[in-house]
Amino acid sequence: MSTEDSQLGRVTISPRAIATIAYQATRQSYGVVGLTSKNLMEGITQVIVKDPTHGIEVKYDGQKISIDLYVIIEYGTRIKSVASSVSNTVKFNVEKALGMPVERVNVHVRGLRVSDMD
Amino acid sequence: MDPEEQEKTSPGTLYQMQKYPVDGQVFKSLIEASLTWLRTNQQAVNVLNVFPVPDGDTGTNMVLTMQAAWDEINTSAERNIGKLTRMVAHGALMGARGNSGVILSQLWRGFARALDNFETLDGNLMVEALHQGRNTAYKGVVRPVEGTILTVAKDVDAEAKRAISDTQDPYEILERIVTAADESVIHTPELLPVLKEAGVVDAGGKGFYLILEGMLRYIKGLPLDVSISSVQPLAAMKMENALDSIEPGQDYEVVVDFHPNNVLNVPQFYDDLQQIGTSIQLGEGDGIYRMHIHVPADMENAPINYIKTLGVVHKATIENLHAQMEEIAREHGNLLQLTPVEPGQIATVAVAPGPGIARVFASLGVSAIVEGGQTMNPSTQEILNAFENLPTDQVIILPNNKNIILAAQAAAQLTVKHVTVIPSRSVPQGMAAMMRWVPTGNPQEVAAEMNSVLNDVETGEITIATRSVEIDGVNVKEGQFISMWNGKIVQAANNLKSATLGLLTKAHADHFELITLFYGADVTRMTVDAIADSIRKKFPEQDLEVQDGGQPHYQFIISIE
Numbered sequence: 225m226s227t228e229d230s231q232l233g234r235v236t237i238s239p240r241a242i243a244t245i246a247y248q249a250t251r252q253s254y255g256v257v258g259l260t261s262k263n264l265m266e267g268i269t270q271v272i273v274k275d276p277t278h279g280i281e282v283k284y285d286g287q288k289i290s291i292d293l294y295v296i297i298e299y300g301t302r303i304k305s306v307a308s309s310v311s312n313t314v315k316f317n318v319e320k321a322l323g324m325p326v327e328r329v330n331v332h333v334r335g336l337r338v339s340d341m342d
Numbered sequence: 343m344d345p346e347e348q349e350k351t352s353p354g355t356l357y358q359m360q361k362y363p364v365d366g367q368v369f370k371s372l373i374e375a376s377l378t379w380l381r382t383n384q385q386a387v388n389v390l391n392v393f394p395v396p397d398g399d400t401g402t403n404m405v406l407t408m409q410a411a412w413d414e415i416n417t418s419a420e421r422n423i424g425k426l427t428r429m430v431a432h433g434a435l436m437g438a439r440g441n442s443g444v445i446l447s448q449l450w451r452g453f454a455r456a457l458d459n460f461e462t463l464d465g466n467l468m469v470e471a472l473h474q475g476r477n478t479a480y481k482g483v484v485r486p487v488e489g490t491i492l493t494v495a496k497d498v499d500a501e502a503k504r505a506i507s508d509t510q511d512p513y514e515i516l517e518r519i520v521t522a523a524d525e526s527v528i529h530t531p532e533l534l535p536v537l538k539e540a541g542v543v544d545a546g547g548k549g550f551y552l553i554l555e556g557m558l559r560y561i562k563g564l565p566l567d568v569s570i571s572s573v574q575p576l577a578a579m580k581m582e583n584a585l586d587s588i589e590p591g592q593d594y595e596v597v598v599d600f601h602p603n604n605v606l607n608v609p610q611f612y613d614d615l616q617q618i619g620t621s622i623q624l625g626e627g628d629g630i631y632r633m634h635i636h637v638p639a640d641m642e643n644a645p646i647n648y649i650k651t652l653g654v655v656h657k658a659t660i661e662n663l664h665a666q667m668e669e670i671a672r673e674h675g676n677l678l679q680l681t682p683v684e685p686g687q688i689a690t691v692a693v694a695p696g697p698g699i700a701r702v703f704a705s706l707g708v709s710a711i712v713e714g715g716q717t718m719n720p721s722t723q724e725i726l727n728a729f730e731n732l733p734t735d736q737v738i739i740l741p742n743n744k745n746i747i748l749a750a751q752a753a754a755q756l757t758v759k760h761v762t763v764i765p766s767r768s769v770p771q772g773m774a775a776m777m778r779w780v781p782t783g784n785p786q787e788v789a790a791e792m793n794s795v796l797n798d799v800e801t802g803e804i805t806i807a808t809r810s811v812e813i814d815g816v817n818v819k820e821g822q823f824i825s826m827w828n829g830k831i832v833q834a835a836n837n838l839k840s841a842t843l844g845l846l847t848k849a850h851a852d853h854f855e856l857i858t859l860f861y862g863a864d865v866t867r868m869t870v871d872a873i874a875d876s877i878r879k880k881f882p883e884q885d886l887e888v889q890d891g892g893q894p895h896y897q898f899i900i901s902i903e
Contacts (some may be wrong), residue, residue, distance in 0.1 A: 251485045254441050258484070287809050287820065298482040300451055302438040309441045339481045340455065 242318060246280050246291055249317035255306030257273040258296035260334045268336035288327035291318070295331060307331040364463035365513050366426035371417050371431060372557040377408040378566040379556025380549060387552070390545035392536055400545035403440030407447060408553065410437020423463050427454040430555055442546035444493050445479055449550070452478030462799030465510035469502045472519070489534025491546035497526035498554070513561055517688065518826075520558045523551040555717060573881040593639040595661045598646055599632050602653035608630065611652075618644045630656060636663060683709045687781040688788055689732045692740040692772055693720060693750075699860055701767055706776040708740075715893060719745050725753040735759040736785045738792065742772035744829065768801035769891075770901030800854070801828050802900035803844045804838065823897070838865070839873050844882055851902050857884050858901040860891030865898075 250256055259279025281292040291314060297306050311329035318326050343484045362368060380387075380401075387401030389895065414433025420426045429846070431454035434447035439590050457463065463471070476499040479492055486492050501522035505515045530544040531537040537544055558565055581675040596619075608624065613623045619637035626632070635645050646658045667681040681704070683689040690708045694700035695715025696825055703711060714720035718787055727744075729737045737759050741750040744767040754761035775792040803826040810820045813879035818834040825833050825845035835841040851857055857877065861870045867890075 252483070252487050252493060254483045255444050256484070257482070298448075300435070300478075301444050301448060301482055302435055305438045305440065305444045307442065313441075339450075 230305045243280040244281045253310040253313045255301040257337045290328040292330045296335045299336040366420040366423045373665040375560030376553040377557035380552045389760045390542045392540045403443045404549040406439045407443035424457040424460045449475040449481040468512045472502045489530040494526045494547040594642040601653045681707045688736045690738045691729045696891045698890040700893040722752040724751045737761045739763045740772040770799045770801045771796045774799040800902040804898040807894045858887040860899040864895045
């Protein structure tokens with residue numbers, strides 16, 4: 225729970241709310257075509273997930289926000305560039321919405337989607 | 343190579359090119375042209391960036407991606423266009439940098455797939471390849487954002503489909519899609535509000551347009567190494583950057599705001615101004631144009647007189663560039679005047695956490711400065727390097743931070759020079775000690791004298807708490823300003839002003855004579871002035887000095903003596 229004292233009282237932002245912002249940013253990020261649950265044993269990979277916390281893990285230790293993304297990337301893109309773009313986009317959007325610094329965004333590439341074989 | 347082949351791969355008119363089928367080698371020349379043209383206009387694309395994210399220079403990223411594509415085919419003699427574009431796609435994929443680079447590599451990937459196994463490119467194949475490029479690029483994103491390079495690719499695809507009913511000629515289709523790309527780029531702000539707010543067009547879209555336009559310019563025999571004369575939004579004009587490119591003989595910077603009587607002929611405008619000076623920029627916004635130029639000393643009025651012939655001048659400013667350069671150099675602390683030391687004299691080395699503090703130490707006579715402070719302790723090696731080459735063997739070190747004293751003492755052990763570390767625990771202590779320094783004299787006596795005054799000065803520091811904690815009996819919440827007196831936390835406050843005034847009260851500043859405020863890199867001069875006023879009100883008997891310390895993280899370092 226990220227907290228900040230305003231003049232009238234306490235504002236708390238749940239990790240789930242942060243995950244929603246991260247989710248929207250991820251969906252717009254080029255090359256990322258899906259999110260998947262952290263634990264592969266949980267079952268089937270969903271290419272588009274409705275639950276915004278699925279595939280996104282937000283941690284707040286009282287000082288720093290860190291976000292883990294478990295993503296599926298389009299086959300044939302340069303994975304390193306896509307991963308660095310998505311982490312930049314998520315960091316930028318979350319910081320813009322919250323006004324709080326995001327310490328880390330870790331991108332875990334959990335699979336590739338093949339639309340076209342070359 | 344026979345003369346006919348020579349002609350094939352060198353730029354010619356559209357008419358001349360039409361005689362040749364587009365094979366791998368022709369396409370190779372087109373790729374080179376698009377890379378050259380993109381690079382020429384790289385900065386114009388970079389200034390369009392809206393998102394302040396690292397790695398965000400779209401122009402640079404796209405150039406690097408195209409460069410990787412070019413490196414892949416640079417030495418290739420491949421005539422089969424399918425094989426050649428596959429190499430282009432492979433190079434672009436391997437070198438893709440940033441979001442726009444990745445999308446560009448996908449466009450090439452789709453384009454190459456459509457041409458697989460074909461020897462040459464004809465109109466129909468070109469239309470199909472552009473379509474495949476668009477499709478592949480769109481597949482890479484769940485929710486495509488319109489008003490980006492994707493939209494431009496889509497509009498190019500649509501125009502190619504329209505063009506094929508009029509012509510089978512790839513060169514003519516290229517001409518049509520370049521026009522369509524241009525229009526598409528101009529419309530990007532209508533689709534993406536963030537662009538409209540910033541008053542720019544989409545950078546990635548612009549880059550893609552330049553790639554296509556570079557090919558067309560090559561075919562038409564137009565130059566590729568001269569930047570397009572462009573009009574930028576006023577907000578995007580980066581005049582400070584222009585200072586980096588001052589050429590010898592350019593003494594004045596002239597900026598003119600004007601309103602032209604007729605529609606401004608931009609290329610003509612640039613041509614005319616190039617006769618007068620360099621670093622020309624043109625911006626537009628709020629109904630006015632702003633022109634920026636660097637000119638030699640006797641020419642400072644020429645741009646103003648020229649613009650008067652075109653319209654009404656609202657405002658004109660002339661600034662001496664050399665004066666500006668000096669000011670910038672001063673701000674960056676490049677003009678640090680360190681005291682030269684002679685053999686046998688006592689040299690002093692001070693650790694300074696900010697450029698302003700370094701300047702004060704320099705003015706007090708130190709011979710070397712080591713950058714560092716609370717959050718960036720210099721290493722023993724860095725301290726050693728600072729004095730090892732001084733032409734004397736008598737050295738005094740002022741660590742100015744309790745965490746650096748040990749490193750300084752370690753440095754003293756590693757040298758054959760006679761080094762004394764004065765255990766100054768703060769910048770004010772270091773400065774107090776420096777006041778007692780004399781370059782000549784008995785080193786032991788000088789050091790003892792410097793040591794003796796360390797506790798004559800009180801040190802105050804103000805910073806922001808990075809976590810909530812109870813320390814020294816004070817309850818501190820993360821984000822609050824904390825005041826430290828001689829290294830101990832004495833209070834936490836919600837604003838800088840009460841943190842500062844509270845600190846001075848706790849330190850009994852009213853019993854002292856002089857308060858010196860070194861303000862850090864994170865505070866503005868305006869905030870500092872307001873706080874200085876309230877200090878003067880509360881402590882009318884004391885003298886107050888305000889200095890730009892430039893230290894990071896610490897809003898104020900305060901010396902009370």
